[in-house]
Amino acid sequence: MGGLNYTVIESTKLSTAELYGKTLTDLAEQNSDIVGLSADLAKSTKIGVLGQKYPERLYNLGIAEQNLFGTAAGMALNGLVPFVSTFAIFASMRALDQVHTDICYQNLNVKIIATHGGLSFGQAGTTHHCTEDLSIMRSMANLTVIVPADGMETCNAVQAAYEKNGPVYIRINRGFDQKVYDSTEYDFEIGKAVELHEGTDLTIIACGAGVWRAREAAKVLKNIDGIRARVLNMHTIKPIDREAILKAVHDTRRIITVEDHNIVGGLGSAVAEVMAESGKACAFKRLGVPDTFSIIGLHEDLMAHYGYDVNGILSTARELMGADFEEDDNWDDEI
Amino acid sequence: MAINQEDFLRLETKARDLRHLIIDTVVWAGSGHVGGSLSAIDIMTVLYHQTMKIDPENPNWEDRDRFILSKGHIGVGLAPVLADKGFFPKEWLKTYNHTGSNLGMHLDKNKVPGLDASAGSLGHGLPLSLGLGLSAKYKKQDFKTYCLMGDGECDEGSLWEAAMAISHYNATNVISIVDRNRCMMDGRTEDVMGLEPFTDKWISFGFNVIVINGHNLYEISEAIDQAHSTSDKPSVIIANTLKGCGVEFMQDNYMYHYASFDAEKQAECHRDINSYHDTRLVEAQGGL
Ligand SMILES: Cc1ncc(C[n+]2csc(CCOP(=O)(O)OP(=O)(O)O)c2C)c(N)n1
Numbered sequence: 171m172g173g174l175n176y177t178v179i180e181s182t183k184l185s186t187a188e189l190y191g192k193t194l195t196d197l198a199e200q201n202s203d204i205v206g207l208s209a210d211l212a213k214s215t216k217i218g219v220l221g222q223k224y225p226e227r228l229y230n231l232g233i234a235e236q237n238l239f240g241t242a243a244g245m246a247l248n249g250l251v252p253f254v255s256t257f258a259i260f261a262s263m264r265a266l267d268q269v270h271t272d273i274c275y276q277n278l279n280v281k282i283i284a285t286h287g288g289l290s291f292g293q294a295g296t297t298h299h300c301t302e303d304l305s306i307m308r309s310m311a312n313l314t315v316i317v318p319a320d321g322m323e324t325c326n327a328v329q330a331a332y333e334k335n336g337p338v339y340i341r342i343n344r345g346f347d348q349k350v351y352d353s354t355e356y357d358f359e360i361g362k363a364v365e366l367h368e369g370t371d372l373t374i375i376a377c378g379a380g381v382w383r384a385r386e387a388a389k390v391l392k393n394i395d396g397i398r399a400r401v402l403n404m405h406t407i408k409p410i411d412r413e414a415i416l417k418a419v420h421d422t423r424r425i426i427t428v429e430d431h432n433i434v435g436g437l438g439s440a441v442a443e444v445m446a447e448s449g450k451a452c453a454f455k456r457l458g459v460p461d462t463f464s465i466i467g468l469h470e471d472l473m474a475h476y477g478y479d480v481n482g483i484l485s486t487a488r489e490l491m492g493a494d495f496e497e498d499d500n501w502d503d504e505i
Numbered sequence: 506m507a508i509n510q511e512d513f514l515r516l517e518t519k520a521r522d523l524r525h526l527i528i529d530t531v532v533w534a535g536s537g538h539v540g541g542s543l544s545a546i547d548i549m550t551v552l553y554h555q556t557m558k559i560d561p562e563n564p565n566w567e568d569r570d571r572f573i574l575s576k577g578h579i580g581v582g583l584a585p586v587l588a589d590k591g592f593f594p595k596e597w598l599k600t601y602n603h604t605g606s607n608l609g610m611h612l613d614k615n616k617v618p619g620l621d622a623s624a625g626s627l628g629h630g631l632p633l634s635l636g637l638g639l640s641a642k643y644k645k646q647d648f649k650t651y652c653l654m655g656d657g658e659c660d661e662g663s664l665w666e667a668a669m670a671i672s673h674y675n676a677t678n679v680i681s682i683v684d685r686n687r688c689m690m691d692g693r694t695e696d697v698m699g700l701e702p703f704t705d706k707w708i709s710f711g712f713n714v715i716v717i718n719g720h721n722l723y724e725i726s727e728a729i730d731q732a733h734s735t736s737d738k739p740s741v742i743i744a745n746t747l748k749g750c751g752v753e754f755m756q757d758n759y760m761y762h763y764a765s766f767d768a769e770k771q772a773e774c775h776r777d778i779n780s781y782h783d784t785r786l787v788e789a790q791g792g793l
Contacts, residue, residue, distance in 0.1 A: 209660075232657070294611055294625070467605055
């Protein structure tokens with residue numbers, strides 16, 4: 171990975187977005203083709219950190235997201251690597267035609283780092299909640315979609331995005347995340363899930379805020395219930411790691427997905443597609459926002475409310491363990 | 506109808522009470538978009554307490570005037586106005602931003618009685634207002650739609666698409682109001698994205714432009730009257746305002762777009778608001 175390493179020291183002092191700002195600034199120091207763009211959210215998204223060091227490399231387009239993404243596309247046409255930051259809701263919906271036609275269709279080298287994803291801006295309400303972006307972005311050809319689990323993984327994802335040619339969408343949260351990784355020194359590769367907990371009874375596949383919760387739940391399941399849950403950090407939603415999913419289907423036959431997103435169209439759907447095409451069925455449950463516009467509140471409270479906090483994952487895992495599944499490989503009588 | 510001195514004293518007192526309630530709501534909420542609430546409160550006071558035909562007992566009355574808060578982030582500014590009007594209990598304000606509350610940072614039409622549209626994504630309000638205006642004409646209703654926008658918000662293309670159409674349809678039943686506080690989030694409007702010559706932009710889009718001091722209740726009410734009586738062009742009121750108006754340390758400072766207050770700061774806000782309005786009330790009566 172690009173040679174930039176970060177550790178837990180940084181992640182206790184800096185929020186996830188601040189780590190993004192720092193990584194981007196460090197990358198920019200080494201690579202003069204990097205520029206930043208925002209739309210009156212330079213401070214909130216922390217892309218402003220780049221502007222503190224290189225004012226001439228940060229462009230603020232005002233509150234005008236369509237122009238923001240169109241301008242970034244133009245810069246990429248001319249060989250620059252624009253990093254664009256605004257809230258996830260505006261990146262994925264307010265300027266989607268520009269993202270689709272100007273950036274993805276032309277396969278331009280634009281990196282979209284979208285903040286305040288999922289329900290992480292919980293008190294702001296539906297106009298600022300973003301529980302549809304993974305579904306939308308996943309259907310854009312050429313686009314890579316990444317949801318880092320925490321600050322350290324964000325540092326890795328931002329570097330990997332720069333190293334990869336083509337458009338990338340990275341979705342991070344507002345504020346601090348529960349810490350999954352102590353440093354950036356682990357095997358991060360776009361499109362490859364990371365196993366965080368071993369198990370053969372069931373697999374919990376998670377992304378973003380779901381990852382820390384899945385790992386905590388797996389520890390409890392092991393210690394209290396004697397259930398061995400495999401936990402996969404599926405940080406890349408597209409291209410999805412088919413191999414890891416098929417292995418989980420084969421080894422554990424029970425799968426739970428956890429995402430801070432509508433259960434329609436995101437990680438759960440991506441996993442279900444792979445599973446269905448494999449021809450092997452599985453006990454399966456998608457956790458996330460149950461196809462509703464969320465109530466308002468604190469992020470933690472909302473995840474609990476919709477049943478994808480640690481407790482929610484635990485009870486779903488226990489339920490799934492009770493699902494009637496045969497030990498042998500004869501699937502004929504399973505209707 | 507132009508306001509007389511009695512109206513002025515009533516409205517100025519109301520604006521003072523609402524400023525206090527906004528500060529308390531921000532404290533109950535934990536934090537909030539206070540700067541843009543205080544710049545817009547005088548305009549909202551005149552609309553809700555002088556101009557608009559509304560009935561808190563019947564919030565869905567079909568022929569009511571509409572208020573579209575396009576700068577939807579000032580929920581902490583509008584919710585106190587609606588609560589004070591009696592659309593819902595003032596007690597709700599104490600739950601602002603709490604998990605499961607009806608009141609969050611950006612207000613939700615389906616949860617807040619008296620709110621005419623949900624907003625929060627900037628640049629949406631003027632197209633919605635045009636839709637209300639055109640449909641009112643179609644249905645032969647004579648209500649008016651007042652749309653309040655931020656000046657930073659005027660960076661959004663969608664707003665100008667609506668402006669073009671309002672003028673094309675001569676939708677004079679839509680009254681556009683810009684809270685020209687010259688501040689946005691990352692800085693002052695002219696530093697982040699210059700809007701000037703702002704008046705000329707609206708004129709070239711076919712508008713009758715009325716420029717006023719947005720903290721002078723007489724001027725606000727006269728501007729609305731003038732907009733009502735102009736029929737050959739749609740009107741826009743450009744209200745020159747101060748972000749954080751009424752509280753010394755916030756006034757004209759974009760850093761107070763969004764803020765939280767401890768008890769000491771809260772008390773300072775209340776003191777400042779009292780002295781700000783007291784001076785104006787005394788001056789007004791001195792003119793007797
Ligand atoms: C489409 C969109 N982009 C960005 C934001 C984030 N945002 C909220 S308030 C704000 C600044 C608004 O400035 P202005 O319109 O001048 O409002 P005021 O200063 O009157 O509060 C921004 C960028 C948003 N709400 N919607």
